[in-house]
Amino acid sequence: MSLRRSFSAANAFFTPPGPESAYSVPNPKDIFREQLPNGIVVLSRANYNSPSVALSGYLTVGGLFDPDEKLGLASFTSAALMRGTRSRDFQGIYDALESVGASLGFDSGTHTLNYGGKALVEDLSLLLDLLAEALRYPTFPLDQVERLRSQLLTGLAIRAQNTGEMAALTFDQIAYSNHPYSRPEDGYPETIQAIDRVGLVDFQRTMYGPAGMVIAVVGALESEQVMGLVAGTLGDWSNPDQPKPPDLPPLTLLEELAMRKTIIPGKSQADIVLGAPGPSRLAPEYMAAALGNNILGQFGMMGRIGDVVRERAGLAYYASSSLGGGIGPGPWRVVAGVDPVNVEKTIDLIRQEIARFVNEPVEDEELADSQANFIGRLPLTLESNAGVANGLLNIERYNLGLDYYLRYPDLVRSVTVEQVLETARRYLHPERLAVGIAGP
Amino acid sequence: MREMAFSMFCGVVLRQRSLRASELALNAVKWHALLPKHLKRAERETLRRQRAASQGDMSRLGESHHQRDVLHCQKLPVCAIFGSVATSLLKTRLSNGLMVLLKEINTAPIISHWIWYRVGSRNEAPGLTGISHWVEHMQFKGTPRYPTMVLDKAISREGGLWNAFTYLDWTTYFETLPADKIDLALQLEADRMVNSLFDPDEVASERTVIISERQGSENEPLFLLGEELQSAAFRVHSYHHEVIGDLSDLQTIQREDLYRHYRSYYTPNNAVLAIAGDFKIEAMLAHVQEYFESIPAGDEAKQSVRPEPPQSGERRVTVEGPGETTYIQVAHRTPPAAHPDFFALTVLDSLLSGASNLNMFGGGISNKTSRLYRALVEGDLAVSIYGGLQATIDPFLHTITVIVRPERNPEQVLSALFDQIQRLQDSVPPADELRRAVKQARALFAYGSESITNQAFWMGFSEMFANYDWFTGYLDNLAAVKPEEVQRVAQTYLRRINRVVGVYLPSGNGDISR
Numbered sequence: 001m002s003l004r005r006s007f008s009a010a011n012a013f014f015t016p017p018g019p020e021s022a023y024s025v026p027n028p029k030d031i032f033r034e035q036l037p038n039g040i041v042v043l044s045r046a047n048y049n050s051p052s053v054a055l056s057g058y059l060t061v062g063g064l065f066d067p068d069e070k071l072g073l074a075s076f077t078s079a080a081l082m083r084g085t086r087s088r089d090f091q092g093i094y095d096a097l098e099s100v101g102a103s104l105g106f107d108s109g110t111h112t113l114n115y116g117g118k119a120l121v122e123d124l125s126l127l128l129d130l131l132a133e134a135l136r137y138p139t140f141p142l143d144q145v146e147r148l149r150s151q152l153l154t155g156l157a158i159r160a161q162n163t164g165e166m167a168a169l170t171f172d173q174i175a176y177s178n179h180p181y182s183r184p185e186d187g188y189p190e191t192i193q194a195i196d197r198v199g200l201v202d203f204q205r206t207m208y209g210p211a212g213m214v215i216a217v218v219g220a221l222e223s224e225q226v227m228g229l230v231a232g233t234l235g236d237w238s239n240p241d242q243p244k245p246p247d248l249p250p251l252t253l254l255e256e257l258a259m260r261k262t263i264i265p266g267k268s269q270a271d272i273v274l275g276a277p278g279p280s281r282l283a284p285e286y287m288a289a290a291l292g293n294n295i296l297g298q299f300g301m302m303g304r305i306g307d308v309v310r311e312r313a314g315l316a317y318y319a320s321s322s323l324g325g326g327i328g329p330g331p332w333r334v335v336a337g338v339d340p341v342n343v344e345k346t347i348d349l350i351r352q353e354i355a356r357f358v359n360e361p362v363e364d365e366e367l368a369d370s371q372a373n374f375i376g377r378l379p380l381t382l383e384s385n386a387g388v389a390n391g392l393l394n395i396e397r398y399n400l401g402l403d404y405y406l407r408y409p410d411l412v413r414s415v416t417v418e419q420v421l422e423t424a425r426r427y428l429h430p431e432r433l434a435v436g437i438a439g440p
Numbered sequence: 441m442r443e444m445a446f447s448m449f450c451g452v453v454l455r456q457r458s459l460r461a462s463e464l465a466l467n468a469v470k471w472h473a474l475l476p477k478h479l480k481r482a483e484r485e486t487l488r489r490q491r492a493a494s495q496g497d498m499s500r501l502g503e504s505h506h507q508r509d510v511l512h513c514q515k516l517p518v519c520a521i522f523g524s525v526a527t528s529l530l531k532t533r534l535s536n537g538l539m540v541l542l543k544e545i546n547t548a549p550i551i552s553h554w555i556w557y558r559v560g561s562r563n564e565a566p567g568l569t570g571i572s573h574w575v576e577h578m579q580f581k582g583t584p585r586y587p588t589m590v591l592d593k594a595i596s597r598e599g600g601l602w603n604a605f606t607y608l609d610w611t612t613y614f615e616t617l618p619a620d621k622i623d624l625a626l627q628l629e630a631d632r633m634v635n636s637l638f639d640p641d642e643v644a645s646e647r648t649v650i651i652s653e654r655q656g657s658e659n660e661p662l663f664l665l666g667e668e669l670q671s672a673a674f675r676v677h678s679y680h681h682e683v684i685g686d687l688s689d690l691q692t693i694q695r696e697d698l699y700r701h702y703r704s705y706y707t708p709n710n711a712v713l714a715i716a717g718d719f720k721i722e723a724m725l726a727h728v729q730e731y732f733e734s735i736p737a738g739d740e741a742k743q744s745v746r747p748e749p750p751q752s753g754e755r756r757v758t759v760e761g762p763g764e765t766t767y768i769q770v771a772h773r774t775p776p777a778a779h780p781d782f783f784a785l786t787v788l789d790s791l792l793s794g795a796s797n798l799n800m801f802g803g804g805i806s807n808k809t810s811r812l813y814r815a816l817v818e819g820d821l822a823v824s825i826y827g828g829l830q831a832t833i834d835p836f837l838h839t840i841t842v843i844v845r846p847e848r849n850p851e852q853v854l855s856a857l858f859d860q861i862q863r864l865q866d867s868v869p870p871a872d873e874l875r876r877a878v879k880q881a882r883a884l885f886a887y888g889s890e891s892i893t894n895q896a897f898w899m900g901f902s903e904m905f906a907n908y909d910w911f912t913g914y915l916d917n918l919a920a921v922k923p924e925e926v927q928r929v930a931q932t933y934l935r936r937i938n939r940v941v942g943v944y945l946p947s948g949n950g951d952i953s954r
Contacts, residue, residue: 023549023718049547052886091818094808099876101795101883103805118805120883150845151823154765157846161763163659266762266947268658300593301580311588314645317653337656339648369597376599376618379548384890 025405032223053219054385056116060212063185072187078108083144086137132233163271171273171436209239259435270439275333281325288419297321537709543716551717552616552896553625559705570685573606583635630731669942677748707738714900766844767944777831793827795880799888864930
């Protein structure tokens with residue numbers, strides 16, 4: 001405390017040089033939101049500080065729809081969207097994009113198919129044309145499907161050698177037993193082998209549609225222009241048979257500590273992933289959990305976990321915690337990469353730290369620090385067009401309200417140490433953690 | 441959420457939790473954008489499996505001489521970048537030799553502060569490899585005035601973004617903060633330029649952390665291959681070793697070695713301070729002078745290195761290790777960034793392996809229309825390729841990396857790769873291809889301009905190997921490259937005699953089933 005006081009006194013000696021800008025966070029006055037008749041929600045915010053534009057969004061289709069024997073189907077389908085469309089072949093698509101320095105890509109998650117792109121503003125219509133083509137009229141050319149399959153299988157072979165990936169996968173299998181979150185969205189080699197071109201065609205035709213689709217465009221153009229372009233490319237899309245996303249089954253929580261190791265011979269370092277299912281982003285206690293997680297394993301140099309495992313014990317280069325959030329009960333977990341001989345010691349230290357976290361309230365000053373961190377980083381988070389687009393998507397996805405970023409500082413400040421403790425106790429139990437390890 | 445990087449084989453060593461690996465690379469980004477996710481993961485060493493973007497909220501997302509007596513303020517003209525955003529720039533030098541670059545950008549209430557030191561693995565001798573990176577770690581271990589973590593936490597409290605990087609030629613520390621909190625960064629960096637403690641207990645603790653960092657890198661086949669390739673390419677020059685250093689040196693370097701290195705290179709006359717963001721230049725300069733000008737200049741830091749003699753034949757290295765995937769790297773010795781041929785080589789690289797991304801913060805683009813992608817990936821020989829040049833003080837390497845399809849052997853891939861190089865050497869590339877490379881570079885510049893941190897990064901980075909004019913003239917210099925020059929640099933630098941070929945051969949013990 002005394003150090004901080006002396007620091008503050010030194011700081012007060014100078015008058016800060018900035019800020020000079022007239023800046024505001026996204027708010028109801030400058031966010032455009034409109035829903036097309038077919039259900040697509042369009043979000044936009046103008047920014048003339050850069051001649052570029054960022055586009056991002058999602059469809060409500062993901063790995064949840066995958067049958068077990070074809071795990072990775074949603075992911076495979078999304079990866080194949082840009083391999084050919086009704087009006088362009090693979091090289092035609094990328095020639096159009098790369099010739100103007102633009103990018104567009106798709107990534108399938110558990111709940112949603114996410115997409116994102118960037119271009120100079122004069123090329124936004126090209127970006128939207130390609131987005132619409134890829135979503136509505138992919139042709140899945142057989143040679144491209146087989147080439148992509150080879151890439152996916154190589155990717156899985158690389159995953160099998162990655163200690164961090166395999167520790168996380170092992171953790172998911174323990175923490176989410178009998179739950180869709182136990183499954184890797186990219187599947188296994190045998191399930192990728194079981195998917196054929198017809199399966200991709202069917203999946204796109206039946207599962208893709210405008211209901212639930214959201215698109216955010218941020219950059220150097222007016223919202224009316226954005227709306228016109230989106231309506232022109234996606235406004236007449238329909239799929240009367242588009243299914244609703246399946247509900248998540250209840251979790252089966254662990255009743256005791258469960259530990260499993262995946263052996264990967266020849267590696268120098270082992271990775272540990274340890275934790276439990278956490279709160280959904282929609283849960284009322286989410287903000288308390290997020291602030292608590294920041295104290296546990298993020299703030300400064302990786303919070304309390306970093307302090308104990310790295311700074312004091314010198315056991316790891318990285319040791320931190322993360323909170324998944326999201327639509328469902330994403331993981332609240334700690335990760336660390338250590339010398340294989342120190343795995344047990346590191347797990348003990350982390351469990352001790354989690355025990356402290358659930359047994360004692362965090363200090364008032366710790367919570368105040370993290371609250372200030374959350375509020376202070378807002379302008380940085382929203383600095384780029386892509387950052388703002390992501391912010392708009394969060395507002396829509398979690399029904400936060402267009403005034404969310406105006407209310408955000410108060411929401412953060414309203415969290416108490418008691419709420420952090422209560423939330424920690426609800427989700428983290430030192431004697432009932434899942435521990436995934438991968439290494440030699 | 442791992443985010444950044446230069447290419448792994450060049451070994452920038454980053455400090456913080458999320459930044460060790462390889463995404464926002466200077467030129468490794470281009471291949472990442474749209475690859476199947478595990479191919480990306482192989483590069484970035486991340487252990488965060490992203491359960492889709494559907495989750496989470498608010499996620500985090502030279503001058504070669506050092507004149508000590510120069511006091512002039514060289515006010516550069518105000519330049520309009522685009523739209524309504526005007527920026528102005530000041531480049532000056534304090535009486536103690538500290539070079540200062542200040543750039544006003546009034547688009548968001550943010551300021552990014554970078555301090556660069558002209559010291560990296562280039563300045564290390566055998567026995568002390570990795571010492572620059574270790575010193576960088578020790579810079580976070582406190583001073584008498586601000587013990588360990590106090591200012592780190594103060595910066596985090598304000599929502600700041602901060603980190604440090606060590607590279608071949610330089611070490612840098614940055615803080616991006618709300619504009620009214622930027623004095624925190626000035627205090628921190630002025631203090632630890634001279635007052636870091638290097639407590640023996642902290643040195644001992646950090647030794648194991650750094651060895652752990654190296655072990656993490658050793659888990660990656662491309663690190664193992666890149667380390668061997670680099671050491672084969674440089675027999676004499678100190679680019680021979682990785683930035684992280686050799687394990688034997690990490691086990692034996694002592695506190696006094698670290699402190700001597702720190703005192704030798706962490707001087708104002710061996711540093712560049714670059715600040716960009718929401719401030720008035722006059723007010724910021726006064727703050728910089730207040731904090732930094734009283735620090736005395738040091739002795740001139742040793743910058744001489746043993747030059748690498750010309751290569752006299754192709755060199756080959758093979759690394760065997762776990763896994764089921766074969767990797768290839770092909771490197772050619774290329775001139776330093778300040779050399780006139782660097783721009784033609786940048787265009788050549790763009791044609792061969794895709795647009796080079798200049799941004800440390802900002803996205804890249806895909807490379808699926810590049811000549812090597814079409815020949816190797818579309819030709820069913822490889823699952824991905826990427827390549828890039830590094831902007832360095834001394835001649836370094838243009839490197840092409842290939843992940844080989846399982847059923848192919850390395851010689852098939854190399855033969856097709858060399859055919860594409862030969863094609864560039866034999867015929868002048870179409871002007872359309874060059875125009876496209878320039879348009880791509882312009883777009884990437886625009887993306888990079890969205891980030892104040894990225895703009896501040898460039899101000900200091902360009903001073904490490906040339907000067908800021910190198911950056912501001914970059915697009916014009918690329919646009920001026922003629923097709924014949926691309927052919928000439930292909931003939932000059934991508935010769936077999938100037939080549940190192942590395943192959944990672946998997947031992948095949950990877951279990952990829954459930």
